[in-house]
Amino acid sequence: MSFSELIGQYEAKKRLGVPLVGQPGHAFLLIGPSGIGKKTLGREFAKGLLCSHPTENGGCGTCPNCIYMREHTHPDYRELLLASGEKNIKVADVRSKILSDVGIMAQIATRKVYLIDADGLAEEGQNALLKTLEEPPAHVVFILTVSDESKLLPTILSRTVSVRLIPNTEEEVVRALMQKDPEILPDDATLFARFSGGVIGYAMNLSQSSWLVEDWEELTNLILRMPEMTRTELLTDTYSFFEAEKEHFVDLLALMNMILDEMAITIADPKSERLHDAGKKDKMISVIRKHKLTLAKIGRSSVVLTEAAKAFQANGDFEIMVCRMLLALKKELSNG
Numbered sequence: 495m496s497f498s499e500l501i502g503q504y505e506a507k508k509r510l511g512v513p514l515v516g517q518p519g520h521a522f523l524l525i526g527p528s529g530i531g532k533k534t535l536g537r538e539f540a541k542g543l544l545c546s547h548p549t550e551n552g553g554c555g556t557c558p559n560c561i562y563m564r565e566h567t568h569p570d571y572r573e574l575l576l577a578s579g580e581k582n583i584k585v586a587d588v589r590s591k592i593l594s595d596v597g598i599m600a601q602i603a604t605r606k607v608y609l610i611d612a613d614g615l616a617e618e619g620q621n622a623l624l625k626t627l628e629e630p631p632a633h634v635v636f637i638l639t640v641s642d643e644s645k646l647l648p649t650i651l652s653r654t655v656s657v658r659l660i661p662n663t664e665e666e667v668v669r670a671l672m673q674k675d676p677e678i679l680p681d682d683a684t685l686f687a688r689f690s691g692g693v694i695g696y697a698m699n700l701s702q703s704s705w706l707v708e709d710w711e712e713l714t715n716l717i718l719r720m721p722e723m724t725r726t727e728l729l730t731d732t733y734s735f736f737e738a739e740k741e742h743f744v745d746l747l748a749l750m751n752m753i754l755d756e757m758a759i760t761i762a763d764p765k766s767e768r769l770h771d772a773g774k775k776d777k778m779i780s781v782i783r784k785h786k787l788t789l790a791k792i793g794r795s796s797v798v799l800t801e802a803a804k805a806f807q808a809n810g811d812f813e814i815m816v817c818r819m820l821l822a823l824k825k826e827l828s829n830g
């Protein structure tokens with residue numbers, strides 16, 4: 495793999511490609527939300543830094559350096575990541591794995607590269623690293639990754655070149671999902687991509703579990719049936735569904751918003767190809783016609799969901815809040 499094979503992140507790849515064929519400097523900071531691909535990009539950048547014949551597209555893929563990197567056995571490359579279940583990287587590990595190693599010359603490459611998960615560095619760990627970041631040995635390059643740069647000391651920020659990773663497009667996320675699992679259903683891949691907000695790692699996680707597809711199905715049926723449902727049915731069976739899925743409640747609201755978006759698209763442009771579930775389209779169109787749903791009604795339904803999200807965050811009574819939301823939605827989505 496090289497830069498060019500990583501999906502999206504054109505700006506970041508362009509910025510990291512330039513130092514590969516020039517003087518790279520000593521410290522880079524890759525910034526972006528969890529799951530966006532900071533470590534994947536960082537590893538490809540490291541490969542380019544160690545490669546004997548790098549181009550702006552990254553490592554050549556065939557020299558011994560690139561092969562060692564591919565096999566995860568390069569002696570001049572180290573990663574310091576947060577161990578699962580740990581809150582912070584231990585300062586002792588910063589010392590033993592990084593600080594005591596930087597002075598040793600590279601074995602096969604012309605430099606040494608360290609990838610450090612800076613989200614795992616508490617202030618003490620950052621302070622331990624700081625002196626070396628300020629006066630790094632000539633052959634050393636640090637690649638730090640962070641999702642929340644406000645937790646970094648200003649002195650760390652000022653010593654590093656920041657490169658920001660941005661959310662991928664829906665199409666890029668779908669492509670990444672298909673690449674990983676060619677068997678994935680296109681409709682499901684689109685759903686994961688749309689729900690992930692452009693974060694490939696999050697989309698991959700979603701694709702590993704079934705709740706999103708199941709809840710999408712359940713909630714689509716709920717919204718389409720809502721105008722016909724009785725008050726009792728809403729306050730008993732439907733409420734029970736929300737209670738059982740309480741820990742996902744924020745996700746359920748986001749899903750319902752996506753379904754309302756699809757209804758709005760169907761109202762505005764019934765021929766649109768942007769709908770997730772073509773099988774539901776006819777049903778959706780008939781519900782829209784029968785209950786004379788308009789964009790204004792869909793907009794007000796969306797406001798109902800926003801208010802429910804606020805009430806949920808404010809820790810109000812769950813049952814009262816959900817029942818109020820369901821009745822308000824029914825009112826907005828019914829004819830009249």
Ligand SMILES: [Zn+2]
Nearest residue numbers: 545554557560
């Ligand atoms: Zn190479």
